[in-house]
Amino acid sequence: MSTSLKPRRWPRLGDVLLWLTTGAATVIVLILLVIIVGDVVRNGARGLTLTFLTQAPKDGMTAGGIFPAIFGTVALVLLMTLAALPAGVATAIYLHEYARPDALGTRIVRVAVNNLAGVPSIVFGLFGLGFFVQFLGGGIDKVFYGGAKVFGQPALLWAALTMAVLTLPVVIVATEEALSNVSGDVRLASAALGATQFQTITRVVLPQAVPGILTGAILAVSRGAGEVAPILFTGAAYFLPKLPHSLHDQFMQLGYHVYVLATQSPDVDATKPLLYSTVLVLLLLTFALNASAIVVRSRMRQRFSKSHG
């Protein structure tokens, strides 16, 4: 029996239902996003003045700006990158270029890295307090400062290292991916010309992987810029009259400042505009970092997708 070719009057029911439900879900997500971002921009943009960006909070955080928090965030993120990038890239190079992929040790390290990525950030905060602040910092104090509290307290250094541990998986995974995107052909070509493995890695593989590694680094930074939990016990301060001037000083940070403004203000109505503007700055910062990661990635694609032929 042949199927009739006469036109259908109605689209099929399944198609319509799926179109409706998926479309509706998309619209809901979009609306939520617009509400959140719109609310923040509408209420925060007015307060986003030069004074706000360059002054310290005043009058119990009901006036003034957020410069110490911006400074602290940037310092934290820079130090974190300085620690996480070399360690993460080195780990990824070892895992991808040297370790035998089927060896038990390699598999354990990989599982550990993946699990590290899934650990709640507050746990990293507690780990940082126990390991960096008390064990390492306290140990340094005992050995070098005769027990006086110098490093054995929450500080910029410990917060940055805690944050580095948190972002390590991001760097490792991104770097490994960048390394595996380097074609085996050029590795063979290099080896066939009498290159040592070290020469192949440093002269052929890494230069091609750099954009991918940078993308990972920027994603790690943007993750780090937004996290609060890891620095709660390891170095972030509620309010500081001065900027940190050494690694063992405490610091203010944007995300933590948002929390403080939202919960600790003596005058909620006076703080509200400041809170909105602070959130807007945090969003803009994270957005800018993510956008630069996307730009770096697309540059990389352009550079290496030039066809063979």
Place this chain on the structure above:
Amino acid sequence: MAVQSDSSPGSLDVKDLSVYYGGKRAMGPVTLSIPGRKVTALIGPSGCGKSTFLRSLNRMNEMIPNCRVEGEVKLDGEAIYGSGVDAVTVRRRIGMVFQKSNPFPKSIFENVAYGLRIGGMKDHGDIGNRVESALRHSALWEEVKDRLQESALGLSGGQQQRLCIARALAVEPDVILMDEPASALDPIATAHIEELIHELASDYTVVIVTHNMQQAARVSHHTAFFYMGDLIEFDSTRVIFTKPSQSRTEDYITGRFG
């Protein structure tokens, strides 16, 4: 076998060479003498072990996990699998060109200079001279001399393959191994490469794997026929293609299988 090993430099003496992948024999034992300053073609159906054999001549098979080699290969009397002999040193004397052209995503100049730089050459003048001479040798110089700083990935497929040959020539090896170097190229580019291979034989020993029987007949002085991991016959190309002594060789070159 029938070919006598002559005194030209760059000769390879292979004795009882076998290659195993994870305990399974892929090739051998093979014994043959590849004469220096000549083109030797390796032919045979897919999976016959000819590429495996080629890769074992400059220890590139060591890049493959679980690969094991038994037997002996001597380059001008020196054992390349001798204890303490570094694969890196071997590969500087026995270069390789691959089936798919694989230039580095660097400039044309830096592609050819790569082997020199990793070998420790620093002087700009020396490197420039060697790059030019390698590019002339591979018949690419006239086409690229005005764009040496441009990306090698902008070259055509045939040009890329000649660049890969130039890159191998620049380090001045004794032997150049080629694994189906023209199989991905159009007929004109293939003709270029074949002409080049013929010319290279005045200065280098060339060992070439090819699927293309006419190509083997055109470019090589000697031909080795591999089948199921064994060397079936090795003789001058003329003998192999006109009156082979083995019936399996004759069946293959007349197109009865493969």
